[in-house]
Amino acid sequence: MNYAKIADAYEKIEATTKRLEMTDLLVDLLKNTPVSLIDKVVYLTQGKLYPDFEGIEIGVAEKLAVKALARASGSRESEIEETLKTSGDIGETAQIFISKKKQSTFFQKALTVQRVYETLGKMAKTSGAGAVETKMALLSGLLSDASPKEAKYILRTVTGSLRLGIADMTVLDALAIAYGGGKETREFIERAYNISSDLGKVAKTVAEKGLAGIKSFQVTVFEPIRPMLAERLASSEEILEKLGGKCIAEYKYDGERIQVHKKGKKVILFSRRLEQISDQYPDALELVTTFVAANEAILEGECVAMDIETGEMRPFQELMHRRRKYDIEQAMEQYPVSLFMFDALYVDGKDLTREPYPTRRKALERVIVKNGKVLLAKSITATNVRQLEAFFEEAIENGCEGLMCKAAGKESVYQAGARGWLWIKYKRDYKSEMTDTVDLVVVGAFHGRGKRVGTYGALLLATYNKENDTFETVTKCGTGFTDKDLASFPELLGKHEIPKKHSRVQSTLEADVWFEPAVVLEILGAEITLSPIHTCAVDSIRKGSGLAIRFPRFTGKYRTDKSAEDATSSMEIAEMYRKQLKKISQS
Numbered sequence: 184m185n186y187a188k189i190a191d192a193y194e195k196i197e198a199t200t201k202r203l204e205m206t207d208l209l210v211d212l213l214k215n216t217p218v219s220l221i222d223k224v225v226y227l228t229q230g231k232l233y234p235d236f237e238g239i240e241i242g243v244a245e246k247l248a249v250k251a252l253a254r255a256s257g258s259r260e261s262e263i264e265e266t267l268k269t270s271g272d273i274g275e276t277a278q279i280f281i282s283k284k285k286q287s288t289f290f291q292k293a294l295t296v297q298r299v300y301e302t303l304g305k306m307a308k309t310s311g312a313g314a315v316e317t318k319m320a321l322l323s324g325l326l327s328d329a330s331p332k333e334a335k336y337i338l339r340t341v342t343g344s345l346r347l348g349i350a351d352m353t354v355l356d357a358l359a360i361a362y363g364g365g366k367e368t369r370e371f372i373e374r375a376y377n378i379s380s381d382l383g384k385v386a387k388t389v390a391e392k393g394l395a396g397i398k399s400f401q402v403t404v405f406e407p408i409r410p411m412l413a414e415r416l417a418s419s420e421e422i423l424e425k426l427g428g429k430c431i432a433e434y435k436y437d438g439e440r441i442q443v444h445k446k447g448k449k450v451i452l453f454s455r456r457l458e459q460i461s462d463q464y465p466d467a468l469e470l471v472t473t474f475v476a477a478n479e480a481i482l483e484g485e486c487v488a489m490d491i492e493t494g495e496m497r498p499f500q501e502l503m504h505r506r507r508k509y510d511i512e513q514a515m516e517q518y519p520v521s522l523f524m525f526d527a528l529y530v531d532g533k534d535l536t537r538e539p540y541p542t543r544r545k546a547l548e549r550v551i552v553k554n555g556k557v558l559l560a561k562s563i564t565a566t567n568v569r570q571l572e573a574f575f576e577e578a579i580e581n582g583c584e585g586l587m588c589k590a591a592g593k594e595s596v597y598q599a600g601a602r603g604w605l606w607i608k609y610k611r612d613y614k615s616e617m618t619d620t621v622d623l624v625v626v627g628a629f630h631g632r633g634k635r636v637g638t639y640g641a642l643l644l645a646t647y648n649k650e651n652d653t654f655e656t657v658t659k660c661g662t663g664f665t666d667k668d669l670a671s672f673p674e675l676l677g678k679h680e681i682p683k684k685h686s687r688v689q690s691t692l693e694a695d696v697w698f699e700p701a702v703v704l705e706i707l708g709a710e711i712t713l714s715p716i717h718t719c720a721v722d723s724i725r726k727g728s729g730l731a732i733r734f735p736r737f738t739g740k741y742r743t744d745k746s747a748e749d750a751t752s753s754m755e756i757a758e759m760y761r762k763q764l765k766k767i768s769q770s
């Protein structure tokens with residue numbers, strides 16, 4: 184097949200904005216493509232050589248394209264650059280200069296699709312020393328044999344500016360018409376795409392094996408499944424009603440979604456956008472290798488930054504440090520992660536995507552070896568609003584964004600690539616910052632882990648309740664302490680240690696060590712939330728709930744000038760909470 188056929192089709196596609204016309208043109212092109220080339224043609228029409236998840240780009244900078252064009256056309260670079268400046272389009276510029284040359288040459292070898300594809304493939308895979316020169320030689324070789332129109336599309340393709348506007352869904356429509364037997368077969372073809380994310384492979388399957396081939400299309404390890412997405416509702420009542428009065432509610436972790444693919448010892452992690460992100464998480468790769476007890480598996484979960492000393496979750500932003508390639512080792516140490524797994528899509532030969540969620544969750548439970556770092560997303564089966572509300576508050580307090588409420592009936596399959604009502608997210612519709620610091624009393628402590636073995640990992644902090652003359656817990660804080668702070672704790676706090684909880688301390692949490700209320704620390708938190716655990720201002724905002732400070736950090740200030748009774752009062756925290764709400768309703 185000659186590349187000229189593709190270039191002609193591109194030209195026509197470019198001239199229309201109507202989706203139906205575009206589909207017809209694509210159907211024509213696909214029908215006229217030999218089956219052996221169909222995957223390549225599909226990739227090329229989207230300006231690619233492989234499916235996105237392979238992460239392979241042709242990656243030619245405009246400067247290099249200009250150089251190759253100069254060499255192939257015999258024109259001066261400066262001349263080409265001048266034209267490029269006015270047209271702003273490398274494709275059109277190529278067309279102009281190649282047609283100038285064409286007037287003076289007679290011999291031309293027709294470019295085949297195979298040759299274009301292979302040459303671009305070589306360019307994409309060239310790297311290291313001399314790569315620029317090699318790429319240029321390959322590209323100018325192609326351009327020398329290209330017609331002006333072909334040159335236009337080749338240069339747009341290599342510089343990543345083809346942009347024909349052909350969406351994935353248009354290709355699926357065209358495949359259904361060209362090879363599936365009609366537009367109504369599109370749903371089967373779409374499913375194949377949703378479980379493989381590879382349009383080329385899907386095209387080849389339907390072209391070679393027809394609809395039957397597509398219907399028996401399989402989930403395959405290392406081909407990412409397009410993620411199932413959630414709808415959103417604003418209240419527990421609505422959620423329960425929508426899900427038929429019963430759901431599996433899970434913590435909605437605030438991290439990065441990952442799809443884990445494992446076969447033997449090889450593991451690949453894909454992001455929500457299905458990019459390979461294994462390089463960012465060498466530690467997560469190792470966790471999967473160690474704690475996923477299956478030879479082959481595709482699992483989904485949320486990767487969350489953790490505070491190793493306190494075992495608490497950290498905000499999503501801390502994962503951003505993983506994006507910088509050069510100091511990943513350091514990021515791994517400073518921002519370690521845990522994996523909270525929430526789905527199993529394939530395990531040892533069995534495609535689970537058509538199974539209801541409870542079955543998938545059981546498969547997930549079976550496959551994860553008990554350990555402290557690869558965990559199951561915390562969940563409950565909820566049948567009433569009260570349960571859901573309490574679980575929601577607990578999730579928020581533990582550093583989560585809210586809940587993911589999932590259907591639990593027969594219909595609850597994994598809807599790859601779709602946003603639907605089988606999953607409903609329940610987040611707060613507000614978020615506000617705590618701008619003021621508070622002064623809190625240390626009433627207990629938890630033993631440290633990791634680097635903090637032998638000292639305290641986190642302190643249990645309380646507010647003062649003036650009416651009852653008690654101290655009410657409001658947060659657990661393990662952040663903001665320097666090594667010097669930690670070293671001083673045994674002396675500073677040790678002298679206040681008591682064998683059991685102080686009689687004036689109200690706490691539902693069991694600390695490892697208790698103190699008499701004496702030491703006051705200045706704390707900055709992210710926000711105040713309702714809490715089913717902490718006792719601060721209990722019942723004052725909502726019956727049965729206390730208040731908690733989320734993401735607390737020690738500012739470095741010891742308030743030695745304050746006695747325990749001078750600490751921020753529970754009523755002040757309640758007032759701050761109310762103001763916070765008022766601010767939200769005003770904005």
Ligand code: ATP
Binds near residue numbers: 438440441
């Ligand atoms: P969306 O992914 O729905 O387009 P978004 O990117 O803004 O929206 P959110 O609205 O925060 O994300 O919600 C969806 C995300 O929540 C999922 O993609 C997943 O990463 C995350 N998540 C956290 N916990 C869970 C869980 N238990 N089950 C499913 N997803 C979860």
